Amino acid sequence: MKQVVADAAIREVKSDMILGLGSGSTAALMIKSLADEMRSGKLQNIKGVATSFQSEVLALELNIPLIDLASVSQIDLAIDGADEVDPGFQLIKGGGACHVREKLVASKADQLLIVVDETKLVQNLNLSFPLPVEVLPNAWKQVQEVISEMKGSSTLRMATKKAGPVVTDQGNLILDVLFDDGINNPKDIEMKINNIPGVLENGLFVDLTDKVLVGKIENNTPVVYSPSRAS
CATH class of the missing domain: 3.30.70.260 (ACT domain)
Structure with a gap:
C-alpha cells in the first residue's frame, strides 16, 4: 500500500524540478521510485532538497543530486508523509523527529504533496498521536x-x-x-x-498542504485516492 501511494506521488513530478524529499517510511519508498525514474531517463535534471539526515543519506546512495536548502529561493514540489491528517489538511508531523527541516522545506515549496495510508486520516488531531x-x-x-x-x-x-x-x-x-x-x-x-x-x-503543519494522496486496501488490492479538503 505504501509503495503504491509512493509511486502515485512520483507521477506528480516533472523533469527540471527542485524537489523536497520527505522523511519516513513512505517518503523513503518515494525517493527510491524517484531514483528509478531518473535512471530510466523518464525524469531528468531533478535536484533534491533533503528534509532530514535520513533522506539525505538515501538520496546520496541512489545518486540523486542534492542542493542545500539555504541555496534555493523556492522549491517546486515537496513530497512528504504525515502522522495525522485532518479533513482540512492540517497535519501533525514529527514522529521521526524531523519536523523542523520538514517545515522549512514545506514552507518554501510552491506545492506540498502529502502521502499517507488511510490509518493516518483523523477527524481531530492529537486525540491519540502526540x-x-x-x-x-x-x-x-x-x-x-x-x-x-x-x-x-x-x-x-x-x-x-x-x-x-x-x-x-x-x-x-x-x-x-x-x-x-x-x-x-x-x-x-x-x-x-x-x-x-x-x-x-x-509538529503542527497549518495551511501548508495542497494535496493528499491516500493509500488503502480495496478488495485485497492496494489503491490510491485523493480526498477533497473540507471547507
Whole structure:
C-alpha cells in the first residue's frame, strides 16, 4: 500500500524540478521510485532538497543530486508523509523527529504533496498521536511546565538502542504532547507553543498542504485516492 501511494506521488513530478524529499517510511519508498525514474531517463535534471539526515543519506546512495536548502529561493514540489491528517489538511508531523527541516522545506515549496495510508486520516488531531515539540536541551523542563498550564501532558521522548533521550538533527530534544481534548484549533496552538521560550518548533503543519494522496486496501488490492479538503 505504501509503495503504491509512493509511486502515485512520483507521477506528480516533472523533469527540471527542485524537489523536497520527505522523511519516513513512505517518503523513503518515494525517493527510491524517484531514483528509478531518473535512471530510466523518464525524469531528468531533478535536484533534491533533503528534509532530514535520513533522506539525505538515501538520496546520496541512489545518486540523486542534492542542493542545500539555504541555496534555493523556492522549491517546486515537496513530497512528504504525515502522522495525522485532518479533513482540512492540517497535519501533525514529527514522529521521526524531523519536523523542523520538514517545515522549512514545506514552507518554501510552491506545492506540498502529502502521502499517507488511510490509518493516518483523523477527524481531530492529537486525540491519540502526540504532538512533537522540539526544545533546547536545557529548557525542556521549563517548557513542559508551561505546556502543563495549557492543559497538555508531555513526556520527553526517549531513544531506543541508546541510553537517554532522542536527539534531533539540530541537537535538540523532543517533548511529545497530548492535550486533554486534542487539538481543535491548530493555528492557535501552533502559535502559542512556538511562543514558549526554549521551543524551536512544533509538529503542527497549518495551511501548508495542497494535496493528499491516500493509500488503502480495496478488495485485497492496494489503491490510491485523493480526498477533497473540507471547507
